[in-house]
Amino acid sequence: MLDWKSLHKTIDGVERILLSTHENPDGDGLGSAYAMYHHLKSQGKDCRLIQISQLPHEYEFLNLDQIIETYNSEVHDNWISQVELALIFDVGDYRRTRKIGEQLESNKIHVVNIDHHPDLSDGRFADNFINVDAAATGEMVYDFMKEGNVPLTKEIAVGIYTGVVTDTGSFSYSNTNQKCHQIAIECISAGVNTSQIYQSVYENSSKSRVALLGLILNQIEYNKTGELAWFTIDQSMMDKAKATQADVDGFTDFIRKIRGVEVAVMIVENDNNSCRINFRSKGKYIINGIAKSLGGGGHQLAAGALAKGSLTEVLSIVLATTKASLAEQNGKIE
Numbered sequence: 001m002l003d004w005k006s007l008h009k010t011i012d013g014v015e016r017i018l019l020s021t022h023e024n025p026d027g028d029g030l031g032s033a034y035a036m037y038h039h040l041k042s043q044g045k046d047c048r049l050i051q052i053s054q055l056p057h058e059y060e061f062l063n064l065d066q067i068i069e070t071y072n073s074e075v076h077d078n079w080i081s082q083v084e085l086a087l088i089f090d091v092g093d094y095r096r097t098r099k100i101g102e103q104l105e106s107n108k109i110h111v112v113n114i115d116h117h118p119d120l121s122d123g124r125f126a127d128n129f130i131n132v133d134a135a136a137t138g139e140m141v142y143d144f145m146k147e148g149n150v151p152l153t154k155e156i157a158v159g160i161y162t163g164v165v166t167d168t169g170s171f172s173y174s175n176t177n178q179k180c181h182q183i184a185i186e187c188i189s190a191g192v193n194t195s196q197i198y199q200s201v202y203e204n205s206s207k208s209r210v211a212l213l214g215l216i217l218n219q220i221e222y223n224k225t226g227e228l229a230w231f232t233i234d235q236s237m238m239d240k241a242k243a244t245q246a247d248v249d250g251f252t253d254f255i256r257k258i259r260g261v262e263v264a265v266m267i268v269e270n271d272n273n274s275c276r277i278n279f280r281s282k283g284k285y286i287i288n289g290i291a292k293s294l295g296g297g298g299h300q301l302a303a304g305a306l307a308k309g310s311l312t313e314v315l316s317i318v319l320a321t322t323k324a325s326l327a328e329q330n331g332k333i334e
């Protein structure tokens with residue numbers, strides 16, 4: 001059980017608080033920070049929610065009051081330099097806060113990590129609140145609120161629910177448990193409109209995203225047993241579909257849906273010398289060890305890495321590493 005009371009105390013003792021999450025933010029990081037923002041504002045704190053990326057369209061429903069800011073050094077550095085406490089949600093690896101994390105470090109700000117990923121940050125967080133058994137960071141924010149007897153207002157519930165619903169794939173992934181549904185019940189009682197959130201997150205694909213999916217579907221490859229499926233996205237495909245990096249999110253989950261596929265792998269060319277890799281497993285194989293060996297990390301069944309090298313180079317390393325790991329776990333796969 002994490003000592004949430006100590007975090008309430010830490011928060012009580014400060015005025016200016018920064019909230020943030022990882023680059024290419026998802027519903028869990030944003031929803032968690034959003035819930036905390038509304039709690040802190042109700043406490044009269046001087047707080048801001050600043051993150052490094054452009055806000056994905058799917059999450060604009062969290063930003064009707066323009067509270068989610070995209071980092072801009074000219075606008076934010078001065079404010080950040082006088083922050084007394086930073087709460088970072090769902091980040092896994094400190095480096096994924098990019099320039100915001102650098103600003104916090106150079107100003108020696110007290111940075112607290114609230115996350116359900118194993119920490120890869122080598123002690124860069126002053127305090128760690130980690131629960132790898134939580135289905136979502138949003139679930140941890142719920143625990144924090146409960147422990148401090150904070151009433152679940154509609155805004156707080158919207159943030160928590162968004163975290164839980166997105167990280168469980170709408171209560172479908174294997175991390176979904178009774179508690180997730182109990183949290184959902186409380187959030188609905190607090191006034192959360194679940195179908196509106198579902199539509200915003202899952203029925204809001206850009207046309208470029210669908211065009212890119214069309215290009216991918218023609219080039220999925222499988223190993224001999226059909227348990228491993230992979231695909232790559234190069235710059236020419238991105239250009240052809242007029243797609244952005246945010247458009248590729250979720251494709252690996254989609255490929256995992258194929259019958260017989262246990263592990264899906266996506267490799268996206270970032271530039272000539274680096275690629276983003278995503279792993280998803282149905283449960284038979286644990287894949288975060290593979291991601292870790294490539295310099296990344298994540299959950300047992302959903303993980304990723306950033307790797308140096310051209311798409312061809314990274315693909316061959318990823319396939320060799322993945323096949324070897326699956327063989328080790330099963331003894332059969334080729």
Ligand SMILES: [Mn+2]
Nearest residue numbers: 028090137167
């Ligand atoms: Mn998460």
